[in-house]
Amino acid sequence: PPPPPRRIAxxxxxxxPTISAAESDLLSxxxxxxxxxxxxxxxxxxxxxxxxxxxxxxMEALRLSAHLxxxxxxxxxxxxxxxxxxSIASTFLPVAASINIPCFVLFTSSAAMLAFCSVFTSSSNAEDxxxxxxxxxxxxxxxxxxxxxxxxxxxxxxxxxxxxLTLASGILVNTFTALEPNVLVALNSGEVVPRLPPVIAVGPLLPERKQSVWQPSAMRWLDKQPERSVIYVCFGSRTAMTREQIMELGAGLEMSGCPFFWVMKSKMVDREEMEEIEELLxxxxxxxxxxxxxVLMEWVEQEVILAHRSVGVFLSHCGWNSMMEAVAAGVRVLAWPRGGDQRVNAAVVAGSGLGVWPEKWVWEGEEGVVGAKEIxxxxxxxxxxxxxxxTTAKLAAEAAAAVEKVAAEAAAAVVAERGNLINGLVHLDDKVIM
Structure with a gap:
């Protein structure tokens, strides 16, 4: 007989208050x-x-509040x-240990970035x-x-x-085996860092897809476009471009001859957006x-857009949540990292066949502008x-298969191989706090 359903509160x-409107909308x-x-x-x-x-x-305020x-x-x-x-692991893991509660780290970037995070130290030369x-x-x-x-x-x-990281009971990573097989094996074999706790691929972690009530006119526009013909352009909820680069991107999209759906940002925090589209373009x-x-300057249901039959290419900053949504939808990516972990993620995109990365395109803090013709x-x-x-269609199928796997089966496999280090995460009637 099938096992009883798990009841996890x-x-x-x-x-x-939250910093951005996107966060506020999510919590609400x-x-x-x-x-x-x-x-x-x-x-x-x-x-x-x-x-x-x-x-x-x-993040710093949260780290300094662990005692609460x-x-x-x-x-x-x-x-x-x-x-x-x-982002808060170093202060919260010791506090969790002091009250005898198993504590797991959620790593929302790529496994490649996890490997980098685990080996980079204060003595590492940032120029090497x-x-x-x-x-x-x-x-x-x-x-x-x-x-x-x-x-x-x-x-x-x-x-x-x-x-x-070595203090955690386990590390949950938003990725899946077919996308980053070698890195996941290396992390779990101790080749990257000895005594690293089990690294469990739990991705793609995707928003619950509901019937969209957002922007009916935008959805009607997508419905009119040929299959896999639209370029979706979005650089995340907190990535902004200079006015000059926005102009070149706009010209490049116009010059491409392709239909495009562009979610534009000119400020890092979305609550600060005041300029009009015509002012920028x-x-x-x-x-x-x-x-x-x-062209829109507002919050969108990105997972709905990427899943639409008309979308064929995603021009993206390579934020990892966006990449997981792209791979699940089978949409190829033109990677344009803008900061943070995004060049590491872009290398995963290019290496897996999910997309291409023009490595010479500038990112935040570098001089230069990517021209319209190149775009x-x-x-x-x-x-x-x-x-x-x-290739992206095959990756989408692998992503779907990964989502269907029961988390308990993955946890049990790690327990059998590495010892009973994650006991308590998925027991019946457990209560988990995040």
Whole structure:
């Protein structure tokens, strides 16, 4: 007989108010009963540069508030397990150990980035390439930009979080075996870091797909386009471009001759968007591309767009959540990393056959602008690349198979191989806090 269904109650810790509207929208879509408000200790922002990334400042505030976790757990628990994001691992893992609760790290980037995070130390020279177990070679030009600044507080966060990984009961990674097979084997065999806890591929982690009520006019526009003909352009919820680069991108999309759906951002935090499309692209642009191009400056249901039959190419910054949505939809990617982990992720995209990465295209902090002709050439070539289309279709099938696997089966396989290190994560009637 089939095993009884697992009954796992999940609570989600959240700090509010959120920084971005995208975060706020997500939290408001969840049942209030599962949300726990996490208080933040005061953060003296005067100790940080005025230009500091507001998202990194929030991570620092969370890291410095780990001591407030035990009172929250005692008043809302008991809980059988705790899952924390990698960005706060170094302070929350010791606190979880002090109250005897198994703690797992959720790593929402690629397995390649996990390997890099686990080996990069305070003594690592940020100007030297890193070769990881002979499997992944990451050039210094692909390191997150703050790692090149020895005094940047992100470097401290990054190094401390990487060192803390060995304290976790397990590491859950948003990837799947067919996409990064060699790296996952190396991580679990001890080739990357000795005594690393089990690394469990749990991806692709995808939003629950519902019948869309968002932008009926935009969906009607997509419905009118030929199959796999549309270029979807989006650089994430927190990536912005200069005005000059936006102009060149707009010209390149117009020059490509392909239908396109462009979600534009000019500010890092979406609540700050004030400019109009015509201000950024020039008067007459929207009229010239009318019918062939759709340009928006608002939140969109990206997973719905990527899953639409008309979308064939995704021009993306290579944020890992976006890549998981792209591979699940079988959409090929033109990778244009803009910062953070995105060049490491772009290398995974190119190596797996999910897409192509023009490695010389500049990212945040580098001088130069990618010209319209270059953008148009890459897009028009990729949209008709049938061979890559076949590869992405195969990866989509592998992603679907990975999603269907029962998490308990994956956990049991790791337990059998590596010892009973993750006991408690998926037992019946367990209560998990994230």
């Amino acid at each position: 999940v609570s989600l810790i959240a700090s509010r 879509s969840l049942p209030p009963s599962i949300l726990l408000d996490f208080p933040l200790a005061p953060l003296n922002t005067s100790l940080f540069p005025a230009s500091s990334d507001p998202f990194l400042l929030r 976790l035990p009172p929250l757990i005692s008043s809302s628990g008991p809980f059988s397990s705790l899952i924390v994001d990698i 390439d890193i070769d990881i177990a002979g499997i992944v070679k990451i050039p210094s030009s692909s390191f997150p930009q703050p790692l090149h600044d020895p005094n940047h507080f992100f470097k401290t966060q990054f190094v401390e979080n990487g060192k803390a 020039g008067e007459g642009y929207v009229k010239r591309v009318e019918g062939r191009g759709l 148009a050439k890459k897009l028009s070539k990729l949209i008709v690349d049938d061979r890559m289309g076949e």
